[in-house]
Amino acid sequence: MIPWLNPDDDADPFPNVGTALEDPNGLLAAGGSLQPERLLSAYRQGIFPWFEDGQPILWWSPNPRMALKPNELYLSRSLKKVIRRETYRCTINRAFDRVIAACSQPREDQDGTWITSSMAQAYQALHKLGHAHSIEVWLDEQLVGGLYGISIGQVFFGESMFSLQSNASKVGFAFLCEQLTHWDYQLIDCQVESEHLNSLGAATIERQSFIEKLNLLCGNSPSSEAWEAL
Numbered sequence: 001m002i003p004w005l006n007p008d009d010d011a012d013p014f015p016n017v018g019t020a021l022e023d024p025n026g027l028l029a030a031g032g033s034l035q036p037e038r039l040l041s042a043y044r045q046g047i048f049p050w051f052e053d054g055q056p057i058l059w060w061s062p063n064p065r066m067a068l069k070p071n072e073l074y075l076s077r078s079l080k081k082v083i084r085r086e087t088y089r090c091t092i093n094r095a096f097d098r099v100i101a102a103c104s105q106p107r108e109d110q111d112g113t114w115i116t117s118s119m120a121q122a123y124q125a126l127h128k129l130g131h132a133h134s135i136e137v138w139l140d141e142q143l144v145g146g147l148y149g150i151s152i153g154q155v156f157f158g159e160s161m162f163s164l165q166s167n168a169s170k171v172g173f174a175f176l177c178e179q180l181t182h183w184d185y186q187l188i189d190c191q192v193e194s195e196h197l198n199s200l201g202a203a204t205i206e207r208q209s210f211i212e213k214l215n216l217l218c219g220n221s222p223s224s225e226a227w228e229a230l
Helices: 038-042 079-083 096-103 119-130 168-182 207-217
Strands: 028-033 056-059 065-068 089-092 132-139 142-152 153-163 187-191 203-205
Touching: 028 168, 038 079, 038 119, 038 142, 056 142, 065 207, 079 168, 089 168, 096 119, 096 132, 096 153, 119 132, 132 168, 142 168, 153 168, 153 207, 187 207, 203 207
Parallel strands: 153 187
Antiparallel strands: 028 056, 065 187, 065 203, 089 132, 132 142, 142 153
């Protein structure tokens, strides 16, 4: 059995991430709320929510963890060509609600989505408070890709991305890494391993090492110009 968090007390502490289950990998706790205080506390501790409609809020801290240093992004030769052509235009925080709505659409290999209406509302609240941000990728005036996540200190916690055109999400991720490097961010949390993220240079690290990095970096300050809308 996993611990149950009090939904009426956002100060109710998370259990130590070392107690997370091995199967399913990283399941740590259930319950609680999606209030900004609870969510920000979770991210600082290397914990994130992930659940579907009909389930309680489930909290995860998998081991190992997928992460990337923004300045170590790998760009293939073909992706560099796409970026140089400037087919796509990238912006910041211009269409957060549209990005999260697009990310919440079921994928071809999935029956449903983990971005429930309550999750979308929670991240929209964090966006209004200045903690959640989006990258938009445009083809002319059409939104064809993007991603969103949470910023704390010098860490960007990636949540989801979408792509409606070839390479659109990769272009958006490359744009994000360029901006984060310029703003002196030190780490992108990619949560769990995927072939897509591997191709961009992300790698797995042990959970304890990841937590130690968060303890150091979440209290630091990025560049003062970070997240100015572009």
